[in-house]
Amino acid sequence: MDRLRAFEVFATVVAKGSFIKAADALDTSPANVTRYVNELEGHLATRLLNRSSRKLSLTESGTALYERCRAILDDVAEAEAIASHTGLNPRGRLRINAGVTFGIKHLSPLWPVFMKKYPEINLDIDLIDRVVDMVEEGYDLTIRVSQAVSPANLVAKKLATSRNLVCAAPAYLKGRGMPKTPQDLREHTCLGFSYAATGDEWHFTGPDGKAQRVRITCPFHTNNGETLRAAALAGHGIIRPAAFLVGEDIRAGRLVRLLPDYQISDTDLLALYPSRRHVSAKVRVMLDFLGAAFKGTPPWDRDLLPYR
Structure with missing residues (x-):
């Protein structure tokens, strides 16, 4: 046979x-x-x-x-x-996995552009917030905003950086006041993200360069960024999101950035793919495409003031 x-x-x-x-x-x-x-x-x-x-x-x-x-x-x-020297025309199915919120807000506008440029590549996009086993589940590429170290069997290409911020809606701050230091967060209502690397312990670096860790109590947790954002916009508490999630809200005044003197470790936008000797043409052109799309200051960080 x-x-x-x-x-x-x-x-x-x-x-x-x-x-x-x-x-x-x-x-x-x-x-x-x-x-x-x-x-x-x-x-x-x-x-x-x-x-x-x-x-x-x-x-x-x-x-x-x-x-x-x-x-x-x-x-x-x-x-x-x-x-046959036609490798410059990549083709075939390209299976990509990405987080739900980032995939909808920042990747979905890019796919039509890519499909027009590479019509012989068939995109298969899965948006899932859980961490997937790329090899076991058959993905060619996964795109994540994460501080986690990539597994040994994967190659990670950094595409951009997303700052992490602390923010809340004006309505919440009107009733509860502005926290002045990370320790003040213990007296506030904070909203938690289930997949946060440090859980309900929020880490900061102060103006003096010293690390500060604050254990907060969250009456609300979610594993979805948009749900977290919606709760904050409704005035239910303080959140610690990535800038890609709330950059537009801060620029528009719907959310107010807090504790600008205290820095939170950035997260990287990573493209992960299996560590093979030969990277397929379809993966290679997608990596180049995404690298060009997020080159320079990413859209979510534009016009946001740096840490003081």
């Missing part, structure tokens, strides 16, 4: 949703398509497809194999393109 051909046939059956349509796409007979799928199932000793008179559906094993087949076939197509 030609396993690469079997993978191609199997992936086409899944993509087209039928053996007949797959045969048309591959310019072969339905019987030949059936033979390849049957031989592949026999070779793997597992059922890949559930067949009925109306539709096909993937088994658990079939789902796992389909994702791998797509990646393998894309890599083969790219290798052939490089060998």
Whole structure:
């Protein structure tokens, strides 16, 4: 059995949703398509497809194999393109993972531009706030705003930096007053982000260069940045967000920046990808595209005063 051909046939059956349509796409007979799928199932000793008179559906094993087949076939197509000197025209599916809030606010406007520039690359974008296993889940690239060190099996390319700020709505400050030092936050209502690296302990560097740590009590936690922002805008408390989330609100006066003399460690906008010897053309052009998009002062930091 030609396993690469079997993978191609199997992936086409899944993509087209039928053996007949797959045969048309591959310019072969339905019987030949059936033979390849049957031989592949026999070779793997597992059922890949559930067949009925109306539709096909993937088994658990079939789902796992389909994702791998797509990646393998894309890599083969790219290798052939490089060998035939057409590698400057990247193609294939590019699976990208990013956080929900950053993905919506700052990445979604970029995808139409990228698709127009690289029409033969098929984007598959997943927005998930949890940390994913890129290799296990089959992603080519993940984009994160994080202070965390990247795993040893991944390469991290820094695209930009996002400052972290403390802020609250004018309505909240009118009733509770302005905190003057980080220690004052203990007397205020603070709102927490579930994925914060230091949890409910907020870290600052004072004007004298000394570190200060404040353990706060949060009556509200969320794992979503927009939910945190909405609670702050409604006047429910003080938040410590990344500038990419609230830069526009601060410029418009909807939120007020607090404790400007106290610095919080910046977070980096990172593009992470598996550490392979050869970086595929589709990943390479995406890295270049994102690097150009966020070059210089990122949009969320523009017109925001630096720490004093």
